[in-house]
Amino acid sequence: MLYHYVGPRSIAARSGAAVCGVPVSTPTDLLPRLSSGNVTVTFVVSAEGTLLVADRHSEHVACAGNRPVRAAGEMCFAIERGRVVVTRVSNQSTGYCPEPDSWDAVADALRAVGLEPTAGFDPRCEFRRCVACGWLNLVKHGVFECVGCRADLPDEYNAQETPGK
Known part of the structure; x- marks a missing residue:
């Protein structure tokens, strides 16, 4: 992607x-x-x-x-x-x-390039766009709540989506 x-x-x-x-x-x-x-x-x-x-x-x-x-x-x-x-x-x-x-x-x-990768991302960040207000959120501690308007964030990744569509 x-x-x-x-x-x-x-x-x-x-x-x-x-x-x-x-x-x-x-x-x-x-x-x-x-x-x-x-x-x-x-x-x-x-x-x-x-x-x-x-x-x-x-x-x-x-x-x-x-x-x-x-x-x-x-x-x-x-x-x-x-x-x-x-x-x-x-x-x-x-x-x-x-x-x-x-x-x-x-x-x-x-x-x-000849470098050994680590085991994965640290930290492993989850991003979500709020469908209510369009705010981009970095999900912390597994709390899927918009910091802009407090609406629930979607379970599925949507940060690349354009707000209002």
């Missing part, structure tokens, strides 16, 4: 169409970021399956150049025994709101 940016339009406009994410081809591409030991980055997996990383403070939409993605979130790396390793991956992106099912795209992208 491809995820389209569903976050605030002002952030997408500010990000423009230039891709700020750096493609990762091998684990050594990450070494400059690991000068301090451990690092957390913003990541996306492009529509083509390429892993792109950017500074943790970057928006996912900027990392992807305002393009659709297969996955998005945060990724942590460390150097262990002289090798770059992935220590944690989340699907926490309130701009793309990817499903937990996007894990397969992440695992494939990591393996393609």
Whole structure:
């Protein structure tokens, strides 16, 4: 599945169409970021399956150049025994709101560059759009209630749907 940016339009406009994410081809591409030991980055997996990383403070939409993605979130790396390793991956992106099912795209992208994926997303985020008010919600602690209007949220993923349709 491809995820389209569903976050605030002002952030997408500010990000423009230039891709700020750096493609990762091998684990050594990450070494400059690991000068301090451990690092957390913003990541996306492009529509083509390429892993792109950017500074943790970057928006996912900027990392992807305002393009659709297969996955998005945060990724942590460390150097262990002289090798770059992935220590944690989340699907926490309130701009793309990817499903937990996007894990397969992440695992494939990591393996393609020679990195071993973790066991899964940590944290594993669930996103839902409120059908009553259109608010995008990050479901926390299994409580499917809209933070905007307190309506019940749907059980099924719907964050990519356009409000009112």
